[in-house]
Amino acid sequence: MKLVKNDLIKAFSLYEEKALKHRRFKHATILQLLDCEKISRRFSVTEIGKSVEDRSIFRLTYGNGPTKLLLWSQMHGDEPTATMALFDLFNFFNGEADGFAEFRQEIASKLTLHFIPMLNPDGAERYQRRTAMDVDMNRDARATATVEGALLKEQAALIKPDFAFNLHNQNNYYNIPGTPTPVAISLLAPAYDYARNINLVRANAMRVIVGIHEKLQEFIPGAVAKYDDEHTPRGFGDNFQQWGISTILIESGACVGDSEKLEIRKCNFVALLHAFAEIASTAYLAHDVVDYERIPFNDEKLHDVVIRNLSIVKNEKTMLVDVAVRQSEKTVGSDYYVEGVIEDIGDLQDFYGYQDVDVKGMQFIPAKSYTDQLSVEEVSLPLVATLLKKGFGTVRIAGEALRGQRHDYPINIILGNHPRAAESAILALGGAANFFIGTEQELRYAVINGYWLDLKEQLSGQKYKNIIY
Numbered sequence: 482m483k484l485v486k487n488d489l490i491k492a493f494s495l496y497e498e499k500a501l502k503h504r505r506f507k508h509a510t511i512l513q514l515l516d517c518e519k520i521s522r523r524f525s526v527t528e529i530g531k532s533v534e535d536r537s538i539f540r541l542t543y544g545n546g547p548t549k550l551l552l553w554s555q556m557h558g559d560e561p562t563a564t565m566a567l568f569d570l571f572n573f574f575n576g577e578a579d580g581f582a583e584f585r586q587e588i589a590s591k592l593t594l595h596f597i598p599m600l601n602p603d604g605a606e607r608y609q610r611r612t613a614m615d616v617d618m619n620r621d622a623r624a625t626a627t628v629e630g631a632l633l634k635e636q637a638a639l640i641k642p643d644f645a646f647n648l649h650n651q652n653n654y655y656n657i658p659g660t661p662t663p664v665a666i667s668l669l670a671p672a673y674d675y676a677r678n679i680n681l682v683r684a685n686a687m688r689v690i691v692g693i694h695e696k697l698q699e700f701i702p703g704a705v706a707k708y709d710d711e712h713t714p715r716g717f718g719d720n721f722q723q724w725g726i727s728t729i730l731i732e733s734g735a736c737v738g739d740s741e742k743l744e745i746r747k748c749n750f751v752a753l754l755h756a757f758a759e760i761a762s763t764a765y766l767a768h769d770v771v772d773y774e775r776i777p778f779n780d781e782k783l784h785d786v787v788i789r790n791l792s793i794v795k796n797e798k799t800m801l802v803d804v805a806v807r808q809s810e811k812t813v814g815s816d817y818y819v820e821g822v823i824e825d826i827g828d829l830q831d832f833y834g835y836q837d838v839d840v841k842g843m844q845f846i847p848a849k850s851y852t853d854q855l856s857v858e859e860v861s862l863p864l865v866a867t868l869l870k871k872g873f874g875t876v877r878i879a880g881e882a883l884r885g886q887r888h889d890y891p892i893n894i895i896l897g898n899h900p901r902a903a904e905s906a907i908l909a910l911g912g913a914a915n916f917f918i919g920t921e922q923e924l925r926y927a928v929i930n931g932y933w934l935d936l937k938e939q940l941s942g943q944k945y946k947n948i949i950y
């Protein structure tokens with residue numbers, strides 16, 4: 482039985498796990514989900530071990546067919562998108578009276594699906610890549626120094642899967658070569674040696690990928706790429722492939738306007754369900770490895786903001802440059818703030834920005850600091866809008882206890898004489914992205930902590946992820 486596009490859309494909308502709507506969920510949330518009776522309707526749930534900090538790691542098993550699959554997610558704690566999709570799949574396979582019964586039975590009779598969601602719960606707790614021991618688990622397949630990595634290896638030896646799915650997130654700056662399109666999903670059949678040879682094991686992984694790629698084109702046309710295929714002898718995917726298990730890497734990337742990656746999560750759901758169907762029916766065998774080779778590799782030429790043809794003056798010399806800005810996320814508890822920095826200055830013709838603006842005829846204007854000290858209550862969106870229009874990028878407030886607190890205003894808020902005010906007056910590589918753009922007569926745009934603001938537009942209700950310095 483085949484699932485066409487509309488079936489997949491319907492399945493996702495019926496079974497998307499509503500408890501997982503934000504990326505920074507933790508182990509406690511998935512514990513709650515796994516504790517529900519409904520999850521074990523058609524799955525056997527086994528605790529396979531504990532993380533260094535004693536968080537339980539589970540394996541869920543569906544079906545009893547002869548072909549065995551092992552999937553794991555979030556071995557990097559800050560890469561949660563596929564974990565969301567796995568819970569959507571658990572809901573799907575537990576569902577009923579929806580027209581998918583035949584499909585479920587087919588999968589259950591042909592395949593045994595083993596899932597390990599959130600393999601690195603300690604990393605997820607901190608929203609960090611590495612384990613609690615600060616080891617990158619995906620560089621630990623050979624040494625297996627981490628208890629979590631050793632668990633995965635043990636499961637592979639126990640289950641002896643025919644196929645493995647290694648589920649990750651890649652950063653937001655990968656694009657389809659020669660285009661500004663962010664890569665939504667990248668795929669890889671990891672190489673088991675430096676020569677990138679293709680044996681039957683790897684070829685079958687490639688064939689499954691060709692099927693996934695074809696299906697994803699219906700959902701995200703022109704936004705699927707291949708991940709770098711250099712052999713990494715410490716990586717799990719590379720080792721699984723070497724152990725004779727056809728292994729598929731799925732990297733969740735980015736879509737414009739999808740900061741919580743809910744669209745990408747849907748793509749994971751679609752990709753995996755389609756892969757299960759093709760493996761169950763052996764339809765994947767009809768795909769040609771040549772079509773795998775045709776999938777373009779990730780390029781990495783995106784920035785959050787690219788400003789083109791900005792005039793800057795230094796030492797009385799005027800230059801015309803492009804400026805790239807990136808925002809990085811800093812975790813605070815279950816929330817985060819961003820730090821916008823100048824990523825590059827120069828000729829960026831071959832690069833792209835999520836915000837991409839030509840400002841020819843305009844110049845860099847340093848952001849000023851508002852000298853009056855305000856109370857935190859006095860800061861409001863209308864005041865911020867007024868200050869921005871006058872070229873102020875920073876305001877001072879009183880109250881030492883407020884330092885480090887999150888705020889949603891598109892302006893720098895500092896206490897006392899924090900150096901950020903001075904840093905914001907210059908354009909420096911690696912420095913804070915705070916400045917104005919305009920002419921002698923008019924301020925036209927502002928960049929505040931990496932956020933792009935059009936001063937002719939009203940400030941939106943957008944929540945700017947900033948902190949008080």
Ligand SMILES: [Zn+2]
Nearest residue numbers: 557560649650
């Ligand atoms: Zn990863």
